[in-house]
Amino acid sequence: MGFWGVEVKPEKPHPYHSDNVEGKLHVTQATLGLGSSTEKSILQCSIGDRNPIFLCSLLPNKNESCSLNLEFDEDDLVAFSVIGPRSIHLSGYFEADGGGHLR
Amino acid sequence: MGFWGVEVKPEKPHPYHSDNVEGKLHVTQATLGLGSSTEKSILQCSIGDRNPIFLCSLLPNKNESCSLNLEFDEDDLVAFSVIGPRSIHLSGYFEADGGGHLR
Amino acid sequence: MGFWGVEVKPEKPHPYHSDNVEGKLHVTQATLGLGSSTEKSILQCSIGDRNPIFLCSLLPNKNESCSLNLEFDEDDLVAFSVIGPRSIHLSGYFEADGGGHLR
Amino acid sequence: MGFWGVEVKPEKPHPYHSDNVEGKLHVTQATLGLGSSTEKSILQCSIGDRNPIFLCSLLPNKNESCSLNLEFDEDDLVAFSVIGPRSIHLSGYFEADGGGHLR
Amino acid sequence: MGFWGVEVKPEKPHPYHSDNVEGKLHVTQATLGLGSSTEKSILQCSIGDRNPIFLCSLLPNKNESCSLNLEFDEDDLVAFSVIGPRSIHLSGYFEADGGGHLR
Numbered sequence: 418m419g420f421w422g423v424e425v426k427p428e429k430p431h432p433y434h435s436d437n438v439e440g441k442l443h444v445t446q447a448t449l450g451l452g453s454s455t456e457k458s459i460l461q462c463s464i465g466d467r468n469p470i471f472l473c474s475l476l477p478n479k480n481e482s483c484s485l486n487l488e489f490d491e492d493d494l495v496a497f498s499v500i501g502p503r504s505i506h507l508s509g510y511f512e513a514d515g516g517g518h519l520r
Numbered sequence: 521m522g523f524w525g526v527e528v529k530p531e532k533p534h535p536y537h538s539d540n541v542e543g544k545l546h547v548t549q550a551t552l553g554l555g556s557s558t559e560k561s562i563l564q565c566s567i568g569d570r571n572p573i574f575l576c577s578l579l580p581n582k583n584e585s586c587s588l589n590l591e592f593d594e595d596d597l598v599a600f601s602v603i604g605p606r607s608i609h610l611s612g613y614f615e616a617d618g619g620g621h622l623r
Numbered sequence: 624m625g626f627w628g629v630e631v632k633p634e635k636p637h638p639y640h641s642d643n644v645e646g647k648l649h650v651t652q653a654t655l656g657l658g659s660s661t662e663k664s665i666l667q668c669s670i671g672d673r674n675p676i677f678l679c680s681l682l683p684n685k686n687e688s689c690s691l692n693l694e695f696d697e698d699d700l701v702a703f704s705v706i707g708p709r710s711i712h713l714s715g716y717f718e719a720d721g722g723g724h725l726r
Numbered sequence: 727m728g729f730w731g732v733e734v735k736p737e738k739p740h741p742y743h744s745d746n747v748e749g750k751l752h753v754t755q756a757t758l759g760l761g762s763s764t765e766k767s768i769l770q771c772s773i774g775d776r777n778p779i780f781l782c783s784l785l786p787n788k789n790e791s792c793s794l795n796l797e798f799d800e801d802d803l804v805a806f807s808v809i810g811p812r813s814i815h816l817s818g819y820f821e822a823d824g825g826g827h828l829r
Numbered sequence: 830m831g832f833w834g835v836e837v838k839p840e841k842p843h844p845y846h847s848d849n850v851e852g853k854l855h856v857t858q859a860t861l862g863l864g865s866s867t868e869k870s871i872l873q874c875s876i877g878d879r880n881p882i883f884l885c886s887l888l889p890n891k892n893e894s895c896s897l898n899l900e901f902d903e904d905d906l907v908a909f910s911v912i913g914p915r916s917i918h919l920s921g922y923f924e925a926d927g928g929g930h931l932r
Contacts, residue, residue, distance in 0.1 A: 419905040422874060422882030445898035448883040470525030471551040471609035474584035481886035484587045484896045486548035488613040493522040506883035510900040565628060573628030574654040574712035577687035587690045589651035591716040596625040676731030677757040677815035680790035690793045692754035694819040699728040779834030780860040780918035783893035793896045795857035797922040802831040
């Protein structure tokens with residue numbers, strides 16, 4: 418359990434269900450990756466064939482980090498992707514199933 | 521359960537009770553949608569006929585994302601709406617009723 | 624239960640204990656109200672005759688929203704007030720007494 | 727229980743253990759106090775004779791508020807202090823000992 | 830238990846497992862250290878030989894503090910490090926193992 422992190426690169430959607438871990442994922446932080454472009458990069462989340470939802474918008478040299486508070490279950494079929502020129506690093510942590518928070 | 525997201529468009533209030541899901545909704549993030557206007561967009565929440573309450577104010581090219589921490593019950597009759605030119609994406613997650621957090 | 628919100632107007636302190644609701648109040652967000660003044664507005668909280676404590680400082684066109692994480696009990700005798708020209712919208716949610724979080 | 731707040735003034739460290747309250751303290755918000763200086767003010771926390779740790783850095787007219795999420799136990803011997811010209815207001819809440827969160 | 834803090838210095842990775850404490854660590858805040866450089870400093874977290882993940886990016890005189898919400902278990906073999914010229918202060922708190930949150 419414990420720490421979780423991925424780098425989501427432009428034009429490379431990152432499907433969550435490929436992680437093969439048990440338990441609930443808490444995604445709590447997004448940070449802009451390296452690069453020289455000053456265009457903003459937007460993190461979005463897609464579920465099946467529904468329209469993607471924007472999760473945050475990171476502005477180089479202004480706001481390069483953003484707190485999130487999202488929970489994903491093992492069977493959520495979602496994918497993270499980036500609109501914009503720079504990658505976005507996501508971090509968070511796993512919580513065990515079945516009352517792991519309590520015993 | 522798991523991830524929840526909607527795009528609230530200007531002049532199109534989004535009633536929460538139309539989602540037909542069971543359990544408690546946590547709304548945790550608001551992000552400005554695409555567009556070229558540099559005017560700010562404000563997210564507000566209305567309950568019945570009371571005055572709407574502003575939940576956040578998003579400023580293009582300055583602060584385009586905002587963390588929230590709001591809980592809505594199944595029987596809350598609220599509606600989200602936007603004052604301003606651009607849509608606002610809301611995201612969060614559902615938590616099961618009846619101790620789902622504990623077992 | 625569920626959503627809670629008030630608009631605190633300049634020179635009109637809002638006593639919390641007048642709300643007549645049962646349970647614990649979580650105040651989680653403050654957002655600047657409408658207006659043309661570019662002076663900052665500060666939200667403060669007073670308890671009895673002690674000096675008020677500033678909870679956040681909102682800057683027009685720079686930072687118009689602020690996440691909070693405050694809990695108030697039914698018998699807390701506090702009042703919210705604003706220093707500055709524009710009102711501040713507060714939002715949050717109620718949590719039931721007696722283990723409502725757990726059953 | 728409920729709301730907690732102090733104003734930490736420059737050159738006047740505020741020892742936490744002087745508060746004489748029972749239970750766990752959650753410090754959740756820091757806000758810059760009044761003043762005309764535009765120099766930044768940094769909040770720091772000292773434990774015994776270890777080097778102080780910076781908790782946040784507040785910038786006048788840019789970022790005057792900061793969310794925190796810190797917990798202190800009754801027997802933590804810490805002191806808050808400010809580096810810079812203006813005071814910093816801290817706020818948060820107390821949580822009862824012994825499962826107060828659960829019963 | 831209670832408060833935790835470290836200063837992570839440039840070119841001096843800080844391994845978490847050297848802390849020799851029991852229980853879960855919550856890292857909740859990052860703040861830029863002193864210095865005159867106006868270059869940004871990025872906090873990253875490494876696990877084993879995987880690519881490091883950026884946790885936040887701090888910009889002098891713009892955004893010098895950042896809220897985090899990360900959990901680390903006793904057996905997480907991670908290291909924090911800084912890319913950039915200035916140190917980053919991390920703070921948070923420990924939570925006891927085995928239901929310490931509940932009894």
